[in-house]
Amino acid sequence: MAISAILHEETQTGAPMLGDHLAMDLLNTEARDNDQAIEFWNSDAEVLQWLARYGIAPAAENSSLAPTELLTQAKTLRTLARKLITEFKEEKTPDINELNQYLHAFDTAPHLARDAEGKLTLSRVSHTDSMGSLLGPVAEAVAQLLVEGNFDLVKQCEHPDCVLWFYDRTKAHKRRWCSMALCGNRHKAAQFRKRSSSSDSV
Numbered sequence: 001m002a003i004s005a006i007l008h009e010e011t012q013t014g015a016p017m018l019g020d021h022l023a024m025d026l027l028n029t030e031a032r033d034n035d036q037a038i039e040f041w042n043s044d045a046e047v048l049q050w051l052a053r054y055g056i057a058p059a060a061e062n063s064s065l066a067p068t069e070l071l072t073q074a075k076t077l078r079t080l081a082r083k084l085i086t087e088f089k090e091e092k093t094p095d096i097n098e099l100n101q102y103l104h105a106f107d108t109a110p111h112l113a114r115d116a117e118g119k120l121t122l123s124r125v126s127h128t129d130s131m132g133s134l135l136g137p138v139a140e141a142v143a144q145l146l147v148e149g150n151f152d153l154v155k156q157c158e159h160p161d162c163v164l165w166f167y168d169r170t171k172a173h174k175r176r177w178c179s180m181a182l183c184g185n186r187h188k189a190a191q192f193r194k195r196s197s198s199s200d201s202v
């Protein structure tokens with residue numbers, strides 16, 4: 001089965017959600033199937049659908065409308081995030097200022113509310129235009145990773161044909177694959193083939 005088919009089966013609506021961190025899943029909106037690049041963001045609607053899966057939605061009054069240039073802006077943020085995360089992983093010190101443009105556009109204020117049981121909750125709600133409120137939380141996740149993340153746990157799937165990223169939250173920190181079902185099994189099958197072909201030749 002092709003990776004794209006498996007990815008699709010696992011997630012149904014687009015990009016895989018296996019990064020265990022929003023910043024990782026952002027990078028995983030681009031994948032690879034053998035030599036072919038897979039782009040999960042081809043329209044504003046696809047970006048909106050992806051954001052909605054993480055509970056990020058445009059302001060209520062225009063809830064189904066994407067701001068103009070959402071696709072372009074989202075892809076620019078993704079390219080920037082990929083550069084920053086890769087360079088942090090390589091222990092370089094990249095320019096972080098461009099990320100601030102997205103962070104500053106994410107203007108939030110404290111918001112007091114009661115939950116279903118009447119308990120008070122304090123959260124932050126967006127006060128910005130829709131572009132800021134849509135891409136702001138994603139930019140914040142990237143910034144949070146840069147500040148607090150352990151870059152030994154920021155990993156790329158070990159399968160040579162795979163480009164997916166994840167944050168290794170397993171206890172032993174030995175996660176090697178984007179998913180066992182996907183690349184773990186591909187690897188096992190390849191090892192098995194290798195073993196059986198070498199035993200044939202003996």
Ligand SMILES: [Zn+2]
Pocket residue numbers: 157158159162163164177178179182183
């Ligand atoms: Zn993989």
